[in-house]
Each structure stands twice: as structure tokens, then as C-alpha cells.
Amino acid sequence: MVEKTDNAVSDAAGIAAAASHAAKKGPPPVDKWNPPFCGNLDMEIRADGSWFYNGTPIGRPEMVRLFASILKREGNDYFLVTPVEKVGIRVVDAPFVAVDADIGETIGFTTNVGDRVTAGPEHAIELRGSAEKPRPYVHVRRGLWALIDRKTFYRLADAAMPGKSGRMEVQSGGTVFPLEP
Template sequence: MATRSDETVTDAAGIAAAASRAAGKGPPPVHLWDPPFCGDLDMEIRADGSWFYNGTPIGRPEMVRLFASILKREGDSYFLVTPVEKVGIRVIDAPFIAVDADLGDDILLTTNVGDRVVAGPDHAIEMRGTEDHPRPYVHIRRGLWALIDRKTFYRLADAAMPDESGRMNVHSGGTVFPLEP
């Protein structure tokens, strides 16, 4: 449980209930919320995109989607926020995994929590890592990124075209994205 001073202020169920109340139509406006910090919650998003609470996997996809909808990043830290409270959580790599792509004139990527974005200026594809171990990511929203899973990256690589220097790129949203670190 998260604590502030000596009092218990919240747990995952309380955060989920508050998020459900705050969520109307569309994603909650977490970028507008600046509630007081209430402590850290024993919640972790692992590198494979799985969510854990108190060391136990969160098995309900609806619950994971709800928590993902109230996730906020400030600097290198991640928080679940509601209009009245903010709790810290751990994110091992990226909070989301891009698990599919629709390839056409633009690239529509889908995450493990149901977010769908068209790669472009606001949703950049970025290569990190090394030439031997490239790690592709896509920006989802407000500093939150998704690691592009292997099968989806291979599909992107298959659709890539070389530029004049021979570097492989994909095009989407009027933007060119290199698929090499």
C-alpha cells in the first residue's frame, strides 16, 4: 500500500475505483491533473508489458487498460494519477508493447492495452540500442512509449525502403523513420 506519513492513503483497488469515476468518454485528461503525491504503490510494468501488483500478475485485461489510461510520466518517473491522488509505480523498460501494425500509406500501430496511433510527427518511431541489438519504439502519448515487438518490427522492416545512402526507412504521416539505430 502507498502511504503518506503514517496513514494509509490508497491501494490499487482505490486507484482503479477513482479512475473509473474520473473516466468519462475518451481518455482521462491526466496531463491536466496535478494531485498531491501519495507515495509509491507496489506495482510494476515489466519489460514484456505485463503488469504486476504486490508481485502478482494483474490478470484482468480491463484492469490493465484502466491503469494504463491513468498512467503519467514526469521526467524518468511513472505515476498512476486521478484528480485527487498520485502514486508512483515502476516501469522496467517502456510501459506499453506495440503488438500489431496495419501497413498502408500510413502505419497504424496497436498496443497491448488497445491504444492505436498512426506513426507520424506526434507518434515517432525511434530506434534505440545498438546495431547488433536494435530496440524499436513508438511514442504513444505524453512521453509514454511502446516497445515494438519482434513480429511487428519484422513486418515494418519488410515494408522498409532504402534511401539514397542505403539506410532502410519506413514512411508514415508525412515522416521518414529510419529502422536502424
């Protein structure tokens, strides 16, 4: 985890205002922004995808989506980034949860923050954990992953077919994804 610096850490409202201003020009290019680190913010994304600030749930979905749009991962650390500042936050598991999927010729996932991605080379489905407790994820963007919720994973498993290796798998975007370790 990133160490806190002596610099004053901006509050969530200031970060949100800067992000909102930047977002008016389209999706924020956080991968191009490299502002100075300003310290850690008492913000956490829990394993169920809920966002907390100062120990209190962030109840406004628009605010969560705004923060999600400026989320950046560097190694194992997560940051909210604007053109002028970068603050560290805690992520318990994955920053997002895939809460639904359209399963057909391709598999399109929808996350708890409204991102939509189609599984394929750019958006891999990955199984972590063990055979007894598999944890399925889908890559959303720039090293940020979504845990696939249980109901959606069961729907994927129902659509899976045996592959050449004998493992159950799904296909999307010309890519094969095993659903077994």
C-alpha cells in the same frame, strides 16, 4: 525514482475506482491533473508489457487498460494519477508494447492495452540500443512509449525501403523513420 513519503498509499482498488469514475467523461486528462504525491504503490510494468500488483500479475485486461489510461510520466518516473492522488509505480522498460501494425500508406500500431496510434510527427518511431541489438519504439502519448514487439518490427523491416542516406526506412504521416541506427 521517487522516494516514498510518510503518507498512506492508496491501494490499487481505490485508484481503479477513482480512474473509472473519471473515465466515464472520456479519456482522463491526466496531463492537467496535478494532485499531491501519496507515495509508491507496489505495481510494476515489466519489459514484456505485463502488469503486476504486489508481485502478482494483474489478470483482468480491463483493469490493465484502466490503469494504463491514468498513467503519467514525469522525467524518468511513472505515476498513476487521479484528480485527487498520484502514486508512483515501476516501469522496467516502456509501459506499453506495440503488438501489431497495419502497414500501408501509413503505419497504424496497436498496443497491448488497446491504444491505436498512427506513426507520424506526433507518434514517432525511434530506434534505441545498438546495431547488434536494436530496440524499436513508437510514441503513444504524453511521453509514454511502446516497445515494438519482434514480429511487428520484422514486418516493418520487410516493408522498409532504402532511403537517401542508404539506411532502410519506412514512411508514415509524411515522416520518414529510419529502421537502422
